[in-house]
Amino acid sequence: MEQYPVGDPEQGLTSNEADAAFTALATVDQRGIVTGWNTGFEQLLGYLPVEILGRPAVSLLADEPAASALPLFSELPRWHGTLTLRHRDGHRLEVRVIAHRRALEGGTHDWVLVSAVAGTQPSPGDDALMRRGLLDSPCCPTALLDTSLRYRRCNQAAEVAMDLSDEDMRGLRLRDVMLGDPVAEEVEWRMLRTLETGESQYLERHARAPGETRDHAWSIHLFRLEDQDGRVLGVASTSHDMTEQYxxxxxxxxxxxxxxxxxxxxxxxxxxxxxxxxxxxxxxxxxxxxxxxxxxxxxxxxxxxxxxxxxxxxxxxxxxxxxxxxxxxxxxxxxxxxxxxxxxxxxxxxxxxxxxxxxxxxxxxxxxxxxxxxxxxxxxxxxxxxxxxxxxxxxxxxxxxxxxxxxxxxxxxxxxxxxxxxxxxxxxxxxxxxxxxxxxxRTAVTLQRSLLPQSLPEQAAVEVASRYLPAGARAGVGGDWFDVIPLSGARVALVVGDVVGHGIHASATMGRLRTAVRTLADIDLPPDELLTHLDDLVARLATETDGAVGVPPRHTKTEAWGTADSDGEGTGEGTGDVGATCLYAVYDPVSRRCTLARAGHPLPALVRPDGTVELLDLPAGPPLGLGGLPFESFETELPEGSLLALYTDGLIESRDSDLDEGISRLCQALSGPAASLETLCDTVLEALLPRRPADDVALLVARSRALDADHVATWGVTPHPSAVAKARKDTVEQLKAWGQTEAAFVTELVVSELVTNAIRYGEPPIQLRLILDRSLICEVSDASSTAPHMRRARTYDEGGRGLLLVAQLTQRWGTRQSAAGKTIWAEQDADLGL
Incomplete structure (x- = not known):
């Protein structure tokens, strides 16, 4: 079988000189000068290239046409018709020509003239092609091409699509008719494959045919034509307009x-x-x-x-x-x-x-x-x-x-x-x-921010800075919170917590827990006891929520914490699941001791004055809401200037990195120098969080301060009524040394009442302590755990007026329990000139 050259559609079709002789091709610039002349035109008109190049194209015409008979070529993308040309030996030739307007670089253009040198008349072989090619389809453009891929016949639908007659295209190739069109080059390449292999080809293209005003979707079928003896006659092309289906x-x-x-x-x-x-x-x-x-x-x-x-x-x-x-x-x-x-x-x-x-x-x-x-x-x-x-x-x-x-x-x-x-x-x-x-x-964020501290309270124990970032849009606002709570004796409580879930339900639960923590802190509970009470509260909230949404109460305590989905996010609102984690720390600037306890919360980070960073190894406590499991406190001494970082898990956990990596990045960010705690907070968030965090983040950073020993005075009190006078005297002398003589009268009365109560109702040892901070604090401690109660004395009662007097003369008073007994304290918020 005869082999046909096959090319790459991206590189163009292969050809040879004998094949080129069948197509006459010339180029004319926009001034009408002949700039290109191939062997096809040389064979057609007899001119050698050296004889015609550079001459006006009009000189090839046998008769110069009138200007009125010529179309406006500058507005045409293509022109076709019959020209009367003069052969080199002088005789006249009627030649069908297709002229393509071609754009060039620089905004200019030229014309490419194409004409078939041979085969412009029907040949005897066309009859066999017609019998094999099914040209009678009235709506599908169909064309028959010989083994050189030159048009032999086409039906009326093809003439309309190509805007050329059967005679205009006969003897030309598809790429001559659709000059420069990549679709034409691909179709010719597929035709060559069909001729070579005998396999039918099918392709779909969305393009504008020369005879159409808009793009159409065409399905093109190519198949090889053979006679009864198996001799290859050519290839047939049928196209179907699939624009509506497209x-x-x-x-x-x-x-x-x-x-x-x-x-x-x-x-x-x-x-x-x-x-x-x-x-x-x-x-x-x-x-x-x-x-x-x-x-x-x-x-x-x-x-x-x-x-x-x-x-x-x-x-x-x-x-x-x-x-x-x-x-x-x-x-x-x-x-x-x-x-x-x-x-x-x-x-x-x-x-x-x-x-x-x-x-x-x-x-x-x-x-x-x-x-x-x-x-x-x-x-x-x-x-x-x-x-x-x-x-x-x-x-x-x-x-x-x-x-x-x-x-x-x-x-x-x-x-x-x-x-x-x-x-x-x-x-x-x-x-x-x-x-x-x-x-x-927006409602949840507003609620969340309204429930968080609007400003951190003034206190001398620590310097603090904080940040709260709500989660990105996907997760929704959560229940993370933080708080700074001034306590008696110049101490301060630092709190960070995280409620399970997201949305308004989590924000409301967070508000309830924050209020509960403040209430429990106000009665000076140690961290472990405070978390125990908070755990009971969360368990009750879970039971109330279950009943509100019609969910039966849980039968196992572990179910109370099974509220996070596989992504670490809440299961949604209204599920009846209530749970939280919390870290509670109390720092005393007098002793520089810090006591901490946690309930399922990440470990706090401690940055010592020399820059070393460590995670405090607090005993692990269960998340709030499980109930029945104990919490343990951890106590450590904080050198003055130490940095304590409390945070929620959204800061260190993400889908892109594991927990250890998050902790490592946190420690690295905390160890770097920072101009202020506010700057340090920004540095930490920038180092650990993406632009839109997947979970809420609460960060509380505190730098410890130590109260000067000159601002603290402590005396042991003999458990005898005569010791009251000495306690008053020591107090007045200390206030003179501090330059606080204006507070001497009230303080002397308070000391007298508290020491008297300790001697009368408490147990030794008894201790009196004065603290000069932002306020003047008077504390009396004894070994009894029995707390006094304020009551109103009747007219003829001999007692019952002492604590009432203390409450009237001071701004705050209260009792706190300790392992050694109790302490009754009172604060005066007078302007002490500090």
């Missing part, structure tokens, strides 16, 4: 793509941008999404917002174009514009239905006459049709989407409007979800 598939593909791409987040702008990305450029050349400005602050548009006769205020949330930078847009993203009655957006929103407009429709010029900027953009870019589709979800009108075309030659059809409605409906539901989530999240 667009139907594209629409289905867009709908399928929209279901996966639109609504990937709960962010309004991102959702609108996803809608634009799906529709441009496959459906529209330009798209904009505008939402009612009434949605900025209200859950729904107020009554009358869409009333006829009033302009509509719409906020641009997204737009997209086939051109970079969206130059067609008149309104910038986030800007508000007014749309008067008669505009596509207003009519679509007020009617509640999608509308399809052509720029030539009567309503459009009337509207554009009032908007010179939009009118100029429409003329500049050549907009010809537009669709406005309302965004409606769950009975609420949200805004409008406008689809427009200017580069795509075909105007929108009814099928496009149906597709646009489907895309808008999907986007509307996602935008409504995002709006609802945004409102709920």
């Amino acid at each position: 667009w139907a598939r594209k629409r289905l593909q867009l709908i399928a793509e929209a279901s996966t791409r639109i609504g990937s987040t709960l962010d309004v702008r991102r959702t609108a941008e996803e809608l634009a990305a799906v529709a441009v450029p496959d459906l529209a050349d330009f798209l904009c999404v505008d939402l009612l400005t009434s949605l900025d602050d209200l859950p729904e548009q107020p009554p009358g917002a869409l009333r006829a006769g009033t302009p509509l205020a719409l906020r641009r949330v997204a737009h997209r174009s086939v051109f970079p930078g969206t130059p067609e847009a008149v309104v910038a993203v986030d800007e508000v514009d007014q749309y008067p009655e008669g505009s596509p957006s207003a009519e679509s929103l007020r009617s509640g239905h999608a509308v399809l407009y052509q720029v030539t429709d009567r309503a459009i010029p009337d509207w554009l006459a009032k908007d010179s900027l939009r009118s100029s953009r429409i003329r500049e870019f050549g907009f010809h049709s537009a669709m406005a589709v309302p965004l409606t979800a769950r009975g609420t009108t949200l805004g409008v989407v406008v689809f427009a075309r200017h580069r795509h030659p075909d105007p929108f059809q009814q099928d496009d409007l149906v597709l646009a409605e489907e895309l808008a409906a999907r986007a509307a539901v996602c935008i409504d979800n995002a709006l609802r989530y945004t409102r709920e999240r």
Whole structure:
């Protein structure tokens, strides 16, 4: 079997000199000078290249045509017809020529003239091709080509598609007829494969045929033609117009793509941008999404917002174009514009239905006459049709989407409007979800921040700085919290906690726990006892929540903590699950001792004055809510200037790194120099967190201070009534030494009452301590655990007025228990000039 050369469609087809002789090819520049001349034209007209190159092409004509008979070639992409040329020996030739206008670099162009040297007349072999090639199809362009891939015959449908007659194409190859078209080169390459292998070829291409005004989708079938003896005659090409099926598939593909791409987040702008990305450029050349400005602050548009006769205020949330930078847009993203009655957006929103407009429709010029900027953009870019589709979800009108075309030659059809409605409906539901989530999240964030400390209290024990970051949109606001609580005796409590779950339910639970911690701290409970009481409270909250949502009470305590999903996030709101972790620390600046206890919480980090960082090895306590398991305290001495970092697990845990890596990065960030604690907090967050953290983060950093020994005075008290006078005397002398003589009278009365009560009702040893800090603190300790109670004495009672007197003379008083007994204290918040 004869072998045919096969080429690569990306590199062009192979050829040879004998093959080239069948096609006459010449080039003429835009001045009409011949710049190219092949052997085909040499054979056709007899001129050698050296004789014709550089000469005017008109000199080849046998008769110069009248100027009025010539078309305006500068406006034609291609010209074909019959020219009367003069052979070199003088005789006249009627030659069919196809002239292709070809663009060159620099903005110039030339013309490529193509003509068949031989085979322009039907040959006897064409009859066999016709019998084998089924040329009788009235609607499918069909062409028959010989073994050199030159046209021999084509039917009427092919003539219409190519805008050439059968005679014009006979003897030429497809790449001669469609010069420079990559589709033509690929089809010829497939034809060569068909001739060589005998295998039929099938391909689909979306392109514009020379005789068509718009792109069509073509399915092209190629098969080899043989006679009864198996001799190869050529190849047949049949094309089927599948434009409707093509667009139907594209629409289905867009709908399928929209279901996966639109609504990937709960962010309004991102959702609108996803809608634009799906529709441009496959459906529209330009798209904009505008939402009612009434949605900025209200859950729904107020009554009358869409009333006829009033302009509509719409906020641009997204737009997209086939051109970079969206130059067609008149309104910038986030800007508000007014749309008067008669505009596509207003009519679509007020009617509640999608509308399809052509720029030539009567309503459009009337509207554009009032908007010179939009009118100029429409003329500049050549907009010809537009669709406005309302965004409606769950009975609420949200805004409008406008689809427009200017580069795509075909105007929108009814099928496009149906597709646009489907895309808008999907986007509307996602935008409504995002709006609802945004409102709920704003409410949760507001609640969360209102329940957190608005400002940290003044106290002298530690210097503190804090940060709270709510989780990103995916997880929602959680229940992380922190607190700084001044305690008696110049001490301070540092608290960090984390409630299981996210949303308003977690924020409300956090508020209840924070209030409970403050209440328990106010009665000076040690850290381990405080966590025990808090654990009981969380267990009761879980039982109450279960009953509220109709869930049976838990039968095992471990279920109370099984509230996090596989991603470490809460199971959602209203699940009935309540649980929390907590770290509670008490620091005494007099002794520089810090006592800590934790309930399922990450270990705190301690940065010593020399810069070394370590995690304090606190005993592990169960998360709050399990109940029945003990908590243990851990006590350590903090050198003055030590740094204590308390945080929630969102700071060190992430999906991208393990816990050990997070702890290592935290220690590294804490060990670096920082100008202030505020700067240190920022450094830690920047080093450990992404821009949108997956979980809430609470961070509390405290630098310890030590109270000067000169500001503390301690005396042992003999358990005898005579010791009261000496205690008063020592107190007055110490106040004189401190320069606080104005407080001597009140302090002397307080010391007298507290020491008397200790001698009368307490047990030795008894100790009196004065602390001069931001306030003047008087403390009396004894070995008895019995706490006094304030009561109102009746008229003739001899006792019962002491503590009432203390409460009236001081700003605060109270009792705290210790392993050695109890301490009764009182504070005066007078201005001491410190």
